[in-house]
Amino acid sequence: MKTPREPDLELRGKLIRSLGSLREMLPGSFVERKRACGRPNCHCADGKRLHSQFQISVLIDGKPKALNIPGDWAEKVRQKIEMRQRFDAAAAAICGVNLKRFLKEKEERQA
Ligand SMILES: [Zn+2]
DSSP states (O other): OOOOOOHHHHHHHHHHHHGGGGTTOOOSEEEEEEEOOOOTTSGGGGSSSOEEEEEEEEEETTEEEEEEEOGGGHHHHHHHHHHHHHHHHHHHHHHHHHHHHHHHHHHHHHO
């Protein structure tokens, strides 16, 4: 006999299984700043073709810090910070499924 499909549980299982791929997540937010380096002969002196400077803003021991990130690292770090957002979204969706089930169970118990 086939058990009836429970879309909520399938969704929850899928979300739980997706969390492992987010194990490298990092906290904070990713910031890209444009700046001029100040050298008069540099291409950035025209004020348009500025340099990119990458930073992460993160709390370390409760204090906000802005950490500079080397350019060749920026994409990797940006993705790791995005993972945290996906983790939070998955956690919220899992809690949503569980809350729905909890409320249903509670209602049945009171009936
Ligand atoms: Zn420059």
